[in-house]
Amino acid sequence: MPVSENILRKYAELIVRTGANVQPGQVVQLTIAVEQHEFAAMVMEECYKAGAKKVNIEWTCDMQSRLNFLYAEEETLASVLPWEKAKLQQMTEDLPCRIYVVSEDPDAMNGVDPRKLSAVMQSRATVVKPYRNAIEGKHQWAIAAYPSEKWAQKCFPGAEDAVDRLWDAILKTVRIREDNDPVAEWKAHTDFIEEKAAWLNAQGFSSLRYRSANGTNFTVDLIPGAKWAGAGAVNNRNGVFYIPNMPTEEIFTSPIAGRCEGTLVAVKPLSWNSQIIDGFSITFENGRAVSCHAEQGQDLLEQMIHMDEGASMLGEVALVPKESPVNQCGFLFYETLFDENACCHCALGMGFKEVLPGGDDLSMDQAREQGINDSIIHVDFMVGADDLYIDGVRPDGSVTAIFRNGTWA
Numbered sequence: 001m002p003v004s005e006n007i008l009r010k011y012a013e014l015i016v017r018t019g020a021n022v023q024p025g026q027v028v029q030l031t032i033a034v035e036q037h038e039f040a041a042m043v044m045e046e047c048y049k050a051g052a053k054k055v056n057i058e059w060t061c062d063m064q065s066r067l068n069f070l071y072a073e074e075e076t077l078a079s080v081l082p083w084e085k086a087k088l089q090q091m092t093e094d095l096p097c098r099i100y101v102v103s104e105d106p107d108a109m110n111g112v113d114p115r116k117l118s119a120v121m122q123s124r125a126t127v128v129k130p131y132r133n134a135i136e137g138k139h140q141w142a143i144a145a146y147p148s149e150k151w152a153q154k155c156f157p158g159a160e161d162a163v164d165r166l167w168d169a170i171l172k173t174v175r176i177r178e179d180n181d182p183v184a185e186w187k188a189h190t191d192f193i194e195e196k197a198a199w200l201n202a203q204g205f206s207s208l209r210y211r212s213a214n215g216t217n218f219t220v221d222l223i224p225g226a227k228w229a230g231a232g233a234v235n236n237r238n239g240v241f242y243i244p245n246m247p248t249e250e251i252f253t254s255p256i257a258g259r260c261e262g263t264l265v266a267v268k269p270l271s272w273n274s275q276i277i278d279g280f281s282i283t284f285e286n287g288r289a290v291s292c293h294a295e296q297g298q299d300l301l302e303q304m305i306h307m308d309e310g311a312s313m314l315g316e317v318a319l320v321p322k323e324s325p326v327n328q329c330g331f332l333f334y335e336t337l338f339d340e341n342a343c344c345h346c347a348l349g350m351g352f353k354e355v356l357p358g359g360d361d362l363s364m365d366q367a368r369e370q371g372i373n374d375s376i377i378h379v380d381f382m383v384g385a386d387d388l389y390i391d392g393v394r395p396d397g398s399v400t401a402i403f404r405n406g407t408w409a
Contacts, residue, residue: 030098033060062150088131095237107276109274114300194231212389257372268382318346344388349375350377
């Protein structure tokens, strides 16, 4: 049945006050699709109720993006204009609280040249990256979702109630019901994740070993002293706790860049740049992806791995048990915000310097020296098969089971 206004307002308040945790006097930047303008107004109002100084909205539109890539020249799309740079510079000064509401059509870029997509992204991301680095750890941000008709039809082809079904799943994963207190449920959930992260941090593992019958056979080295994190983060400028992803089920860290061996087999399709990569595996030698195979999206996968020097190395390993509410929904969301929270995953590209001791105060050069990967991309792909085994290995060679059959050992 259609979502009630009470539920929508409860969701908007959860995003603003528990997710982004907007504080009095902060500037907020809301990014949302034009089709979701009514929900945008709800989120905007909740921001002002939380004390926001100003709320700015950046509208997105799948059709606009698609038509640009079909008809505009690559050089035109790749150019970052002076007014865009000025806007990015202003962001480093305002340090806005950023809220993203995703609802993109997973097939929006079907038929668009993947080489053109990658080239434009590569060019623009290279310009944007210094501004992104400048605000890292200094602002709050949160990503949530709102179902669109095309996204819902991708998940439930031909279903007349596709949007309602996608809504039901989203609300389940963000712990919202008509009769509950989602803030209290999120507090219990984040406490559980932090407890697991504390256990991992106490083990002193130097590497992880992955095994699965589908062909995953992989070892990755961890950065000495780097922490496992999850659930929430802290804005180091004002000490405010926030939850970047809603939903979130993962406990993650960044491994040593360039120190892994073996093959990882993806267990779910990957939606990247609004195109699908499916049935794929990636093989690493001396820490870099040296080969890949995809039943769908081979060219796109190859483009991704070669986006820059760091794109072929891992920036993240994350643990998610198969009991995750996202996984229990029983279908593929075709949206990384959800699918990465269904099972264990790894990410090609950018690592997280905040997992290092004092990491938020480090420059990117200093973080790289300690083993953090640097890249213009960060792309999660799911490897959590139902029979996945993960062992933690300590420097003295002792081994402890972390995962057995896709869940905590």
